[in-house]
Amino acid sequence: MSAQPVSGPTAETAETAVSTVSTESAGPGVSTVDRSVGVTAPRGFRAAGIAAGIKESGNPDLALVVNDGPSDVAAGVFTENKVKAAPVLWSRQVLRQQRSRAVVLNSGGANACTGPEGFQDAHATAEKVAEVLGIGAIDVVVCSTGLIGERLPMPAVLSGVDSAAAALGDAAEDGLAAAVAVMTTDTRPKQAALRDPSGWTVGGMGKGAGMMAPSLATMLVVLTTDAVVEPETADAALRAASRVTFDRLDIDGSMSTNDTVLLLASGASGVRPSQEELAAALTAVSADLAAQMQADAEGVTKEITITVTGAASEADALTVARWVARDNLVKTALFGSDPNWGRIAAAAGAAPAELDPDRLDVTINGVLLCEGGAKAAERSAADLSGRHVTVHIGLGLGGGEATVLTTDLSHGYVEENSAYSS
């Protein structure tokens, strides 16, 4: 880019934040996630992010990511909410053919609960993108995030598509501009990329927090790769990666109407990884994006990792971890830096999973506080003064284990979610 460069305080914050982690860039032959680049890291992709006037603030609010091929394989994972936003209904149709050439994303409005007119708006947006790119509307995925129940300002959206198309570029700054344009309550753009030594790359950008159980901030993620991938491989690898990353980020247990995780594969590297190799790279980039979402969640003062081991099954481990992650009494205690393991035990015992109270162990930040369902050490032995808290719950029943990322319940969370409509 850029005819319409990203500007203003949001973009400045963005570039500062990204530059602080750019030292993580991968050296030759080393596969390290690199946050200095995103969706344009793989070959065959262009991106743009511009201010279309959808947001009253005038901040960037429309992003475009284009796959120039040669391949146009695509896969997607969508919210399981029965109340699905119009762009989700549209994009599920697009992805049914397992191909897509472009994705257009807007912040400033969810286009959810907007009836048939809202669906027509999503369709019209896809038509407009198709027109300016010379492709078919059915090749265009649409994503939206923002307030539910209000129509989008379509003149702004449609002219924004023109501006974004004119700003498309394949540089790192173009990918970053797209990541900035999808921010809502996010304070930082979120992107990551991983280069495989054999010559193919996965890139990605995201906003919000939590798939299947996201915060108010709908989770939108676009992953790109220049690997050569069959549609079935793309779908399976994306689902495998999402299942253990975005699916296990649980900020407040709420589920958005708009969540979308998308994978676009250009094949431009000419390299064909195995499904396992692709899934591993997608998982690495997705895990990094999920960690960025956790770190930037609304009102977060503690980044909490909850691991359950010894469960009768992985499903049981995940259920117990989710129950604890969503428990407001646990979340407020951790906000108060209080290692209140009794609330953790109570939340675990309330989960619909197999649990023997006499085998329950709870360890907080490495200190075993509860063993066999009773006190093992004074709570003061665990130091929760830092930002990172690890909770380990041992069930002593079997080999099932799972980890969920969450955050605390703070005054900041209440403030952000009560003072503004979103």
Added chain:
Amino acid sequence: MSAQPVSGPTAETAETAVSTVSTESAGPGVSTVDRSVGVTAPRGFRAAGIAAGIKESGNPDLALVVNDGPSDVAAGVFTENKVKAAPVLWSRQVLRQQRSRAVVLNSGGANACTGPEGFQDAHATAEKVAEVLGIGAIDVVVCSTGLIGERLPMPAVLSGVDSAAAALGDAAEDGLAAAVAVMTTDTRPKQAALRDPSGWTVGGMGKGAGMMAPSLATMLVVLTTDAVVEPETADAALRAASRVTFDRLDIDGSMSTNDTVLLLASGASGVRPSQEELAAALTAVSADLAAQMQADAEGVTKEITITVTGAASEADALTVARWVARDNLVKTALFGSDPNWGRIAAAAGAAPAELDPDRLDVTINGVLLCEGGAKAAERSAADLSGRHVTVHIGLGLGGGEATVLTTDLSHGYVEENSAYSS
């Protein structure tokens, strides 16, 4: 009472609060719930509440309710948490015989996650009550509330039983003293009674908020009646009443290790109501106690009633109502007096219940804001400035309906639950 009168600011607050509602006393032949009396309203019961020194504050912390008969029929409902406090494990054994002569309750410690020693403490407390009253330990129900994971100070508990037994009385003030002694984060004691024109009475006291899904403040309830009741009738009527009252108070979705709802029947009136009559009276008193718990929930600034109609079944209606009641984004929006029906629609759509997004109606404080899944009026048409908020969700599928009471998620909630261990 009272050798050890209730005193201090807690008791003063209590009596002021109660006096403000004593005008609700039932006139002759009118069955109105009366909050000026509680567990000693029916004949055949004595009660006491004293300061045993369990709480560091010196506030009242031990209550005793005694059924002098002639009948000793009893029934109980307990937490469904798999992690059950020692007094719950003990009291379930007591209630298996469907009879009880006395219940001893303490605040200042939950006696949960305390291992075999904690169970022995509960047993020893029952033995002590049995000794001073000249009954069997198996006739004594034990209830505790407070911090999980710490042993009770047993010398204080046991000498407190002596003091409470010496203070037992059948006056209104004795029932109130018992209600005061079980308070934890409650700011007001909670009691109610209903006199049936045919000559029998139901009384009750409670503390905390929420059965099966209670707040940090464990819910303990003791209901008394002088009706003549068979054990099976008592059990069925208690379950019927709890199911539509305490079970549908859902403050934060958390589930305590200690919840107990108990019914003691003395038969002293000589009147034998039908099961339906008994259930109706228990439901009236329980609904009033539940409303008092809602009004006094931690950090409450809004008392929210969520009603779902048109569901495929009552179970589905309850599931949707609970999902909305527990959604932190809904609760924070209502704290902010924001009629954000989009968050309500999203929470309803996430519930595991049958739902057609195109038939979804949402009405807030009487204003239809969402009809058929899309906007029906500007949100500003609904005024949420008052303390009471009613949310009506219409699913348009069938005849199932249910109502859940909840509260908002406020700074006060976060403060109470993060600044203090409880």
